[in-house]
Amino acid sequence: MKRIISIVLMAGLSTAACIGDSPYDPQAQCGTPTNLTFEKVSNTLSWNMNTMGEGYYEVQYGEQGFTLGKGTTVVTYKNSYSLPLYQNNKYDLYVRKNCGIDNGRSNWAGPITVLAGNTTTCVQPAYATYTKTTSSALSSTFDAAVSWDNDGVSAYETVLTISSAPPASGQLAMTGQKAVYTGLSKTQTYNFFVRKRCADNTFSTFYGPYPIKWN
Template sequence: MKKIILLFTLSLFIIGCSKDDSTNELPIVNACASPINLSVNNLTNTTATLNWNASGNAALFQVEYGEFGFSQGNGTQLNVPDEFTNIEDLQPSTQYTFYTRVFCNSTQTYSDWANFSFVTLADNPYCNDPSSFSQEFYPDSVTHNHVDLSWSEGAFDGSQIQYGLQGFTIGSGSIKNVTDNIYPSSTRIENLNAGTAYDFYVRNICENSGYSAWVGPITVTTLNEPANPNCVDPYNFVSQGTGTNTDGSKYFDFSWDHEASQNSWEIAVVPVGTAFNTNIVTATSFQPVRLSYNGVTSGQAYDFYIRSNCGTADGFSDWVGPVTVTAQ
């Protein structure tokens, strides 16, 4: 019996010692210290300078950044030799987090990550916004595959156009840098789809200070694909009024836009409700033009159509219309 009690006592002692040993184990400490004093300066709406300090001798830092709450490994990753780095292409009024760690030469290992969060500005105090952004309004400024744009107060370093289908989200569009001139104020966006509505934005490029805010959108719809590529359809065909001449005939005024090389057109008219036909066609080389007709009844509505005449070699464009006008 005494032997049993002795063995039981020894077992309790051994178990007690095992528990005591586990509670006295020290946590593993990374001998490579993490960067400290994380901060951000030179902050704008799209750029920031990330800063930190390392306590030891180091020549390599890893940085990862993204919008607040991103999972590490899914952000933008950089390897930099200094205790700072400049980042750009951020979104305005957005919260970001950056992580950084150091590679310690003494231990040949990486430290633990340190992190810091910040919010970009809504505007850039160091880069003025462009103004008076619009579609150009001259012949050929809009065709089935290009749009001409203009703006004021461009920057010395140039401007940037972002565009996409109407309603696209900023950041997902196509980008064109306009840097062929200092203080540029216009550009042509090419290779667009016919008969399609696009949104356009512009911002200034300030090389050492990021970008201005995006200005826009303006929405422009390209023309339909011409059936005859050698003779582009006239467009913006509109009525400019109607009235009665002194001889009792009725007149109709029209204007339209066209390719710069075009100088001859045909205009057809049919009563509303009548199928399109070319029984009554007037040729003209004037734009705008006043057309007069006998036998027209006041209060009667008429449909007008127009097409370009590009000569024997290039033929005619499609008929464009109708524009409906009620005779006075």
């Protein structure tokens, strides 16, 4: 009897999860971004900030008419992103909010179809964030995993230093990878720098210094 009741309850929950305005629907807990706008000079897509829960935004773009799911996806923690587009080409742009495991992803907003005003294939990274871990509270060291705005295509060079001056060069981090640093001193403040490698093997200017520390 208990097993039958459990099955009935689970079926009820599964049915509720299919209803768009149900509290069980993860998309109902993560509001869809609104007011998508495009600035042609910098090829920047922006939208209204969704304050419902923590998380980040996923922007997907491609040539006009592309099928959603087959475009290029980039991630940002801001409510805007300067896209690597080519001048006078038309693109479709989408954005959605990722509210985390508990609240899921929102529906996609868009598309909006835009005409790129300039070629912006070598844009300086504009954001970085990091997570930190340690083996124990008594340890004198910690590890940091750093991520940044990534266009999903390019390679980047990263540097971690105690200096605040932009470095001359960095270590290559391939597309989509994070920069992971281990054995960092909990009493030291470090500075992170990242730059984009462009299609012609030149580089953008470095983003940074971005401070990384234990406390």
